[in-house]
Amino acid sequence: MSQATVLPPAAAPAAAPARARGGSEFSPLLRTVREQGLLDHRPGWYARGIVVNLLGIAAVVAGLALIGPSWWALPLALPLALFSARAAFVGHDAGHAQITANRRASRILQLVHANLLLGMSREWWNDKHNRHHANPNHLDKDPDVAADILVFAEHQTTGRTGLRGFLTRHQALLFFPLTTLEGIALKVYGVQALLAKDGPCRTRRDRLVEGALLLAHFAGYAALLLTLLTPAQALVFALVHQMLLGVHLGMAFAPNHKGMDRPDEHADGDSWGHLRRQVLTSRNIRGGALTDWFLGGLNYQVEHHLFPSMPRPNLRLAQPAVRAHCAALGVPYTETGFVDSYRQALGHLHEVGAPLRAEGAA
Numbered sequence: 001m002s003q004a005t006v007l008p009p010a011a012a013p014a015a016a017p018a019r020a021r022g023g024s025e026f027s028p029l030l031r032t033v034r035e036q037g038l039l040d041h042r043p044g045w046y047a048r049g050i051v052v053n054l055l056g057i058a059a060v061v062a063g064l065a066l067i068g069p070s071w072w073a074l075p076l077a078l079p080l081a082l083f084s085a086r087a088a089f090v091g092h093d094a095g096h097a098q099i100t101a102n103r104r105a106s107r108i109l110q111l112v113h114a115n116l117l118l119g120m121s122r123e124w125w126n127d128k129h130n131r132h133h134a135n136p137n138h139l140d141k142d143p144d145v146a147a148d149i150l151v152f153a154e155h156q157t158t159g160r161t162g163l164r165g166f167l168t169r170h171q172a173l174l175f176f177p178l179t180t181l182e183g184i185a186l187k188v189y190g191v192q193a194l195l196a197k198d199g200p201c202r203t204r205r206d207r208l209v210e211g212a213l214l215l216a217h218f219a220g221y222a223a224l225l226l227t228l229l230t231p232a233q234a235l236v237f238a239l240v241h242q243m244l245l246g247v248h249l250g251m252a253f254a255p256n257h258k259g260m261d262r263p264d265e266h267a268d269g270d271s272w273g274h275l276r277r278q279v280l281t282s283r284n285i286r287g288g289a290l291t292d293w294f295l296g297g298l299n300y301q302v303e304h305h306l307f308p309s310m311p312r313p314n315l316r317l318a319q320p321a322v323r324a325h326c327a328a329l330g331v332p333y334t335e336t337g338f339v340d341s342y343r344q345a346l347g348h349l350h351e352v353g354a355p356l357r358a359e360g361a362a
């Protein structure tokens with residue numbers, strides 16, 4: 001099993017000059033990656049990926065049509081889940097303006113990949129995800145670590161009884177089974193936000209566009225499956241597809257911050273600068289091209305949080321500069337293997353549930 005690599009705080013002469021010049025810890029790093037052209041957009045790279053992914057989705061649909069109403073069509077739910085996750089990654093990147101600097105083009109790309117292809121509200125996702133990026137792993141400010149089905153700190157377990165208490169006691173064991181619901185949950189939360197009077201949609205036009213595309217997704221998805229499969233086969237195919245998609249997305253997002261440092265645990269946490277706020281709360285996952293593809297570049301979580309608009313293919317290129325800069329400043333930079341990243345994240349969830357398990361055993 002791979003072990004985590006944490007570059008420890010080290011005495012480094014580079015930190016003092018940066019502060020002596022009056023600059024932030026982040027400014028020299030930003031200047032370096034900008035000079036290297038790593039913030040420049042890569043529309044050609046994304047265009048190729050989008051075309052290949054759309055062709056993949058089309059191939060799955062063609063496969064369903066060729067097989068016809070048969071249970072042998074069920075295995076096609078797996079490649080469709082993989083291609084759906086790729087669409088989610090494109091929607092994520094478009095929301096961060098990684099693909100193009102053109103805001104209108106980014107909006108259209110995200111509407112197509114999030115709302116139309118996945119049935120997930122773009123506005124809801126952007127609102128939630130931007131708050132996460134602004135204060136990652138902060139229990140009071142990051143919606144991703146707010147107490148819900150899962151909890152991420154011991155004090156969040158207080159008063160959790162019944163089903164919620166059971167889930168908290170066993171949340172590490174239940175984590176992957178629960179992720180099977182993530183694909184469906186993303187749709188439900190998005191629709192709820194769209195219908196809410198105080199939802200994230202700023203204008204009536206935005207609400208209408210989002211709603212129309214969501215309806216088009218649900219109607220098109222149902223019509224496609226019910227046309228090519230029997231009702232029972234269509235239902236099972238949809239469930240398997242959404243469950244696999246949820247597990248895939250859960251695997252991409254789960255190890256990024258769980259068990260990492262939390263600003264709310266420190267007296268000066270709210271005053272951390274951008275670099276410490278993003279680096280200390282994030283965990284990278286080592287791997288090659290397959291890991292990059294499977295996790296949608298989110299395995300470079302440190303680099304992504306430092307430079308949200310950096311195109312996905314440039315994240316690995318920025319890693320050496322980020323790692324060296326953190327070492328020079330004495331800021332721990334955490335990177336671990338694929339399997340060990342889940343061991344750490346699930347270990348943290350298991351530890352958080354310990355008080356409730358102790359109560360149950362008493």
